[in-house]
Amino acid sequence: MKYGVNDLGYYGDFGGAYIPEMLYPNIEELRQQYMAITTDKSFTDEFDRLLKDYVGRPSPLYLAKRFSERYGANIFFKREDLNHTGSHKINNAIGQILLAGRLGKKRIIAETGAGQHGVATATVCALKGIECVVYMGEIDIERQAPNVARMKMLGATVVPALSGSKTLKDATNEAMRDWINNPVDTHYIIGSVVGPYPYPDMVARFQSIISAEAKKQLFEHTGKHLPEYVMACVGGGSNAMGMFYHFLDDESVKLVAVEAAGKGIDSGHSAATSVLGREGILHGSRTILMQTDDGQVVEPYSISAGLDYPGIGPQHAHLHKVKRAQYVSITDDEALQAGLLCSQLEGIIPAIETAHALAQLEKMKFKPEDNVIICLSGRGDKDLATYIKHFNF
Amino acid sequence: MTSELMNRLQRLFASGKKGLLSIYYTAGYPTLNSTIDIAEALEKAGADFLEIGFPYSDPMADGPTIQQSSQTALDNGMNLNVLFDQLGALRKRVSIPVILMGYANPMIQYGVERFCKKAAEVGVDGIIVPDLPMHEYEQLYSKYFNENNLSNIILVTPQTSADRIHKIDELSDCFIYLLSSSSITGKSLDVNDIVDTYFRRIEDMHLKNPTIVGFGIANKTSYQKACAHHHGAIVGSAFVKYLGATENYLDGISDFIRQFKE
Numbered sequence: 001m002k003y004g005v006n007d008l009g010y011y012g013d014f015g016g017a018y019i020p021e022m023l024y025p026n027i028e029e030l031r032q033q034y035m036a037i038t039t040d041k042s043f044t045d046e047f048d049r050l051l052k053d054y055v056g057r058p059s060p061l062y063l064a065k066r067f068s069e070r071y072g073a074n075i076f077f078k079r080e081d082l083n084h085t086g087s088h089k090i091n092n093a094i095g096q097i098l099l100a101g102r103l104g105k106k107r108i109i110a111e112t113g114a115g116q117h118g119v120a121t122a123t124v125c126a127l128k129g130i131e132c133v134v135y136m137g138e139i140d141i142e143r144q145a146p147n148v149a150r151m152k153m154l155g156a157t158v159v160p161a162l163s164g165s166k167t168l169k170d171a172t173n174e175a176m177r178d179w180i181n182n183p184v185d186t187h188y189i190i191g192s193v194v195g196p197y198p199y200p201d202m203v204a205r206f207q208s209i210i211s212a213e214a215k216k217q218l219f220e221h222t223g224k225h226l227p228e229y230v231m232a233c234v235g236g237g238s239n240a241m242g243m244f245y246h247f248l249d250d251e252s253v254k255l256v257a258v259e260a261a262g263k264g265i266d267s268g269h270s271a272a273t274s275v276l277g278r279e280g281i282l283h284g285s286r287t288i289l290m291q292t293d294d295g296q297v298v299e300p301y302s303i304s305a306g307l308d309y310p311g312i313g314p315q316h317a318h319l320h321k322v323k324r325a326q327y328v329s330i331t332d333d334e335a336l337q338a339g340l341l342c343s344q345l346e347g348i349i350p351a352i353e354t355a356h357a358l359a360q361l362e363k364m365k366f367k368p369e370d371n372v373i374i375c376l377s378g379r380g381d382k383d384l385a386t387y388i389k390h391f392n393f
Numbered sequence: 394m395t396s397e398l399m400n401r402l403q404r405l406f407a408s409g410k411k412g413l414l415s416i417y418y419t420a421g422y423p424t425l426n427s428t429i430d431i432a433e434a435l436e437k438a439g440a441d442f443l444e445i446g447f448p449y450s451d452p453m454a455d456g457p458t459i460q461q462s463s464q465t466a467l468d469n470g471m472n473l474n475v476l477f478d479q480l481g482a483l484r485k486r487v488s489i490p491v492i493l494m495g496y497a498n499p500m501i502q503y504g505v506e507r508f509c510k511k512a513a514e515v516g517v518d519g520i521i522v523p524d525l526p527m528h529e530y531e532q533l534y535s536k537y538f539n540e541n542n543l544s545n546i547i548l549v550t551p552q553t554s555a556d557r558i559h560k561i562d563e564l565s566d567c568f569i570y571l572l573s574s575s576s577i578t579g580k581s582l583d584v585n586d587i588v589d590t591y592f593r594r595i596e597d598m599h600l601k602n603p604t605i606v607g608f609g610i611a612n613k614t615s616y617q618k619a620c621a622h623h624h625g626a627i628v629g630s631a632f633v634k635y636l637g638a639t640e641n642y643l644d645g646i647s648d649f650i651r652q653f654k655e
Contacts (some may be wrong), residue, residue: 018497020454020523021548022575163460175452183552183575281498294472295502334637
């Protein structure tokens with residue numbers, strides 16, 4: 001694959017494994033084994049069966065008629081919101097729990113921002129009867145109470161990250177520290193295409209089911225092999241990477257990645273990493289991140305806890321640098337409006353993360369015959385409180 | 394290598410001295426301008442060499458004590474420009490070897506070549522960057538370390554394979570930083586049989602570089618245990634905790650050192 005990872009774990013200038021020696025054996029074990037394990041037939045059989053019977057895949061590719069009329073093109077939603085647990089996050093969690101089992105790990109740790117990845121991880125741990133510890137920023141625990149309750153009900157221990165800014169980046173640091181302290185029996189299920197190699201590649205492969213299905217489904221709908229546009233929101237970037245994956249080498253397909261501009265790019269309250277970030281190192285990989293001149297990580301802001309991350313995955317950094325994908329951004333208000341519009345035109349209440357991708361449709365110029373696939377990465381149940389507050393329902 | 398070409402660290406180890414005590418602390422903590430005063434007091438009190446940490450917002454390998462000191466240092470206004478300005482006075486007041494320790498991102502943003510030049514200019518002898526991989530170090534940065542006669546000090550943990558330890562030994566020109574256990578900083582070392590076996594295992598490898606034990610060295614027992622098998626030990630979190638808890642911290646530094654070394 002032209003845009004895939006090389007033997008050293010790099011995508012162009014980005015990637016690698018910038019980790020302390022304490023994590024080296026864990027990462028090295030994964031690096032040596034992940035491809036052999038995940039391409040083995042016993043693994044793919046179990047993965048495919050769980051995705052079908054437990055997650056409910058394939059997720060539909062839905063031709064959104066009223067959206068299509070409004071935007072003057074054929075707009076398809078890839079319905080990851082219909083997955084068990086309500087988002088694409090479960091695809092990766094299933095893959096990694098099966099991998100952890102085959103590595104003989106007895107304990108799972110994870111980080112979570114909005115709680116979607118935490119819920120997905122707690123779910124697969126319950127499924128497999130494995131101990132689960134989820135790190136979550138103290139501030140996120142307060143603003144995402146329903147997901148905290150879900151994780152607890154699923155049997156997970158939720159540990160507040162009290163360091164730094166007490167949000168997703170700090171939850172990630174705490175999970176890394178836990179892994180350093182428990183190097184032998186524990187597997188760390190990273191929730192996005194971030195972190196040291198091989199995580200970005202491994203998570204992208206597990207999420208690539210999204211585009212594998214969508215490609216087939218588009219052909220069934222339209223008789224065409226390729227769409228003109230593929231769009232998705234980006235925090236760390238896992239749904240986008242899954243949605244782009246099987247279209248990366250089809251250069252005619254325009255890839256659009258939508259970041260969170262928060263209160264506006266220049267407001268000082270934003271998470272638009274590709275605009276505000278510079279090259280550097282975050283959570284074990286060389287990527288683009290928001291930082292001070294001195295190289296200190298800047299706390300991002302977005303109304304959406306799932307996009308509230310100061311970096312993007314290294315493969316996204318590469319796609320951005322070589323201009324294979326276009327990176328744009330959408331403000332809180334634009335996203336909330338798009339969430340309302342999707343609810344009222346299509347009867348689908350999207351996650352606020354997803355609403356960022358939908359909002360970008362307002363800014364696109366399509367031809368009537370264009371086919372556009374947009375990843376409907378998650379459902380909005382978890383965001384009702386935010387929607388209610390904003391629209392005074 | 395003749396002794397004039399060695400840095401201070403290499404000369405210290407070439408002297409064959411054992412039972413070395415190194416102290417880690419964070420630059421700019423507890424106050425912005427305490428960096429050099431603390432260094433001077435540590436030398437007077439009998440520390441053999443120093444590790445001065447440059448703070449980072451997201452220190453992955455550190456426990457709460459050093460994290461907190463880093464955050465306070467950043468809040469105090471510490472950064473690499475300020476630190477190198479302060480270190481301009483280092484060699485007027487301090488003669489023992491000094492190592493800078495910190496994470497890769499601040500160093501890379503400053504510019505690794507510029508960082509190394511600056512470090513050598515102010516009289517720094519070695520660098521520890523725990524999250525800089527060996528491959529990237531060799532490919533991209535070792536030339537700047539070598540040009541400036543700076544030793545790169547690499548960590549080894551109980552989980553590091555023998556092959557990898559030999560590779561680290563090859564790449565090192567001063568000492569190897571032996572972690573007492575696989576953990577973040579600030580967890581007291583439980584001096585038990587496993588540690589004993591691990592310390593002996595490394596000792597029996599007869600590496601070309603001396604080994605210094607760090608992480609979890611918080612009292613005389615763990616310090617002596619480390620010194621029994623290796624060339625010395627590094628105290629970090631215990632000293633940072635002392636700095637944070639003591640009003641006239643400069644006055645008590647000699648007592649602090651005496652806890653370990655009489």
